[in-house]
Amino acid sequence: MSLTHTPFDLSLYLVTDARLCRDYGLERTVAEAVEGGVTLVQLRDKHASDAEMIRQAKQLKALLAGSGVPLIINDRLAVALESGADGLHVGQSDTAVQAAREALGDSAILGLSINTLAELKAAPLAQLDYLGLGPVFATASKRDHASPLGFDGLARLARAASLPCVAIGGLDARHSAQVRQAGAQGLAVISAICGQPSPRDAALAFVTARKDALTP
Ligand SMILES: Cc1ncc(COP(=O)(O)OP(=O)(O)O)c(N)n1
Ligand SMILES: Cc1nc(C(=O)O)sc1CCOP(=O)(O)O
Ligand SMILES: [Mg+2]
Numbered sequence: 001m002s003l004t005h006t007p008f009d010l011s012l013y014l015v016t017d018a019r020l021c022r023d024y025g026l027e028r029t030v031a032e033a034v035e036g037g038v039t040l041v042q043l044r045d046k047h048a049s050d051a052e053m054i055r056q057a058k059q060l061k062a063l064l065a066g067s068g069v070p071l072i073i074n075d076r077l078a079v080a081l082e083s084g085a086d087g088l089h090v091g092q093s094d095t096a097v098q099a100a101r102e103a104l105g106d107s108a109i110l111g112l113s114i115n116t117l118a119e120l121k122a123a124p125l126a127q128l129d130y131l132g133l134g135p136v137f138a139t140a141s142k143r144d145h146a147s148p149l150g151f152d153g154l155a156r157l158a159r160a161a162s163l164p165c166v167a168i169g170g171l172d173a174r175h176s177a178q179v180r181q182a183g184a185q186g187l188a189v190i191s192a193i194c195g196q197p198s199p200r201d202a203a204l205a206f207v208t209a210r211k212d213a214l215t216p
Contacts, residue, residue: 005109005129006086008070009039010166012206013188015074016043017141018056020194029199030060034069036203038193039186042089044074050082057083070109077103087111089132092119101127111166114157115146125163132188133157135169136179141190145169151182158183173202176209 014033018026030041041064043057053076061071061084070086073079077095080088087109088100097112104110113132114120123131135145136154148169149157158165167179168188179187187206196202 005107006070007068008086008109008129010130010164010184010186010188011039011210012037012186012203013040013042013166013168014038014193014203015168015188015190016041016045017190017194018045019047020141020191022195024195024199026056027059027063029194031063032198032200033193033203034064034067036200037207038069038203040070040072042072042074042188043079043085044089044190050076050079053079054083057085061085072109072111080104080108087129089113097124097127113168114161115149117157117160120157120160125161128163130164130166130185131157131161132168133161133165133184134167134188136167136175137170139170139191142169151178154179154184155182173205173209176206177213180210180213 016026021029043060045053064071072087072089073085074089075094077100089111090100091113101110109129111130111132112123112128133154135148138148154167165184166186166188167184171187171189172192193199193202
């Protein structure tokens, strides 16, 4: 199947946590992070109702208009459908990929979390646009996360994957080069941006690290 989805760039993928943003607030965090160089945003909120998340998603969609940065919804298919977001990210215990693809259509960006080669083997890759590989390291940002992969485990998964991959879990700008050497296209982060004194500078640090890694 050939998917005709919205273009997206996995280089620096911000996954939000409104509680972690504290006084700075979700919208200001996202706006500044995009100024700093975030290329994709995922609205993730384990506490909000669907209605609240739809409201937040619509606000973020308006804020991102014209930036070229797509908005992805974590877990909730109904929110993705109702809010006009650009896509959905599901985990192994969320809505099945096939059902999500059928509901969202071919233009939506659809991502799946992967922690093991068995999960990768079982994944319906033709229905997907990207894979989230993690956690690379243990992290306080996700309760009951799976076993950390380290860079070797990340490389094993990225090598075996035939889709673009983004690494997630315990990452900061210092890990940019190693993540790319392991074969992932980019880094997905929560706490390295949300709750930082300047989300803009925090995002910029990833961009600088990437440029440094590319400079001979
Ligand atoms: C880019 C990206 N990768 C992985 C995840 C984790 O998804 P999931 O396993 O469903 O866990 P929750 O985020 O729902 O707690 C992600 N959200 N984004
Ligand atoms: C949302 C999420 N998913 C993970 C996975 O392994 O699938 S790790 C994670 C949390 C990432 O947050 P931080 O950048 O603060 O470590
Ligand atoms: Mg999930």
